[in-house]
Amino acid sequence: MVTITINGQAVEAPEGTSVLDAATAAGVTIPTLCYLKDLNCIGSCRVCLVDVEGEGLAASCNTAVREGMVVRTDTPQVAAARRANLQAIMDDHRALCATCVRQDTCALRDLASTFNLADAPGLLPEPAPWDADFPLQRDSSKCIKCMRCVAICEKVQHCAVWDFTGVGPSTKIIVRDSLPIAEAGCALCGQCITHCPTGALTARDDVSLIMEAILDPAVETVVQVAPAVRTAWGEGLGLSREEATPGRLAAALHAVGFDKVFDTDFAADLTIMEEGSEFVEFLGSDAPRPMFTSCCPGWVRFVKQHYPQFTAQLSSAKSPHQMMGAVVKNTLAAEAAEAGRRLFVVSIMPCVAKKYECDVPELSTVVGATHGAGTSDAGLVPDAPVAPELAAEAAPDVDAVLTVREFGRLLRLVGVDCTALSEAPFDNPLGLSTGAATIFGRTGGVMEAALRSAAYLITGENPDFSACDTTAATSETPWMSRELSIGDATVRIAVASGLENTSKLLDALESGEAAFDFVEIMACPGGCVGGGGQPIQFNSELAQARAGVLNRLDAADKLRYSHENPDIAKLYADWIGEPLSHTAHEWLHTDQES
Ligand code: HC1
Ligand code: SF4
Secondary structure, X not given: OEEEEEOOEEEEEOOOOEHHHHHHHOOOOOOOOOOEOOOEOOOOOOOOEEEEOOOEEEEHHHOEOOOOOEEEOOOHHHHHHXXXXXXXHHHOOOOOHHHOOOOOXXXXXXXXXXXXXXXXXXXXXXXXXXXXXXXXXXXXXXXXOOXXXXXXXXXXXXXXXXXXXOOHHHOEEEEHHHOOHHHOOOOOOOHHHHOOOXXXXXXXXXXXXXXXXXXXXXXXXXXXXXXXXXXXXXXXXXXXXXXXXXXXXXXXXXXXXXXXXXXXXHHHHHHHHHHHHHHHHHHOOOOOOOEEOOOOHHHHHHHXXXXXXXXXXXXXXXOHHHHHHHHHHHHHHHHHHHOOOEEEEEEEEOOOHHHHHOOOOOOEEOOOOOOOOOOOOOOOOOOOOOOHHHOOOOEEOOOEEEEHHHHHHHHHHHOOOHHHOOOOOOOOOOOOOOHHHHHHHOOOHHHHHHHHHHHHHHHOOOOOHHHHOHHHOEOOOOOXXXXXXXXXXXXXXXXXXXXXXXXXXXXXXXXXXXXXXXXXXXXOOOOHHHOOOOOOOOOOOOHHHHHHHHHHHHHHOOOOOHHHOHHHHHHXXXXXXXXXXXXXXXXXXXXXXX
């Protein structure tokens, strides 16, 4: 430990700590734009300047504490230097704050007002061309070259999509090797978006498309919400975690104008029935180990692009929201057609990659339906009615995906006051779910839910929750693993989140250093709770707090095993037969290699 003085106060900090971290731990706030703890401590924005006695001004994020150091963060000279640096950043930023989707969460805008900055002089360059259909959007004219995207993509997500050219004022952030973004190996996890301090990186905005569908009397809009949405949707809307309940979320979805409000959790239970049964079959086979979960499209994109040798080992089960779309299109289309309406399925997701997933041609149902994607002024919801006789036509399971941030914008657009809403139930029969489904939204949850039911499928008895508890697993980094006894079988499981962690696990599997039977991967650190489509709170990593909400909801649920969901049993009885049946394969599985 060393002792330094910050603003006249003695502060102890471990050797090697930066002045910024020491100050933050002591409750002294220093503004930052480019800093990301342990990942991006490069002092490039120079907004975190402090005065070090005897040395002058220094960037606090990359200046280490030294015994006896005397630091001031609060002098007019420090403020003026920070302001000059901020103004230089502002002068190079196309500040279109009135229409920017990050206007409420922009770190630059926040500091611009604190530091009393002036508007940039003159007109700034237009954004560089970008693929407007790609789920990840970039506006280069709002980029402040902080390098956060470069750091998070390379060091946490192993994709290295972003790079830079030039030095000093001529620095530019580019897609690696100047490739088109669609060819750059992007997993679409969206972590660069949630770590961007401005509106330079965003998800494609599909709000207009959803409004168009809601307003069309010939369209029956069916919405579903992902497990991890219930823990985060209130963050950008002024609701506390206690106020932002699943019941109020269902009420908000009705208030926006969706005709039917279902819960992706129902389909997560369905996924467990299918994937759990697939795993039981897999265990008795000599197929190459391990089987991988396939519900995270960021992970599926990653493995296909970066480790294609493992693609054949993905579970064939579609992800829950795709399963929900398939069930909706197959069970409700005739009723809608009788009323002269066609179905339009919308998923509210904490995820950017789901925008890609719903467009994958192989993920389609066999019932005729409509489809469209992308921001539109008109005409993206096709007009052709769906007639039952078109039943053999393939159509997407899900027609459009909104991130939680877009859902917040939709609520504001329609003027829904969420604080005034009473709780409402999800619609049935596709709204009832179990605690096992709720924990899908955090790392380890899919594995835990699968084990709760796989053990039942093998032994005929429900296991103790503790026997399946992935949070209690031996905590190795970068993955956690356990060996479980289920009946006569010993099952070796592993769980990883974040794609750098994932790549280490895949390398270990490939070299034979590690061997497992079943592996859950989620692309985003912490799983969907930390998803790239979640609300943004600058400099806060909220995955753990959000996961705590899901764990509490699971613990409080009367139903905690997917196989005990009575509506799932009814769906099998009325429509699908049994897990892995012919109909189950038609509706709920896909060839992951295609
Ligand atoms: Fe997820 Fe999933 S848990 S992938 O993280 O399997 O997005 O929440 O909806 O489909 O259920 C995301 C979350 C989500 C699917 C489920
Ligand atoms: Fe999407 Fe969840 Fe995967 Fe992140 S972890 S890419 S939010 S599915």
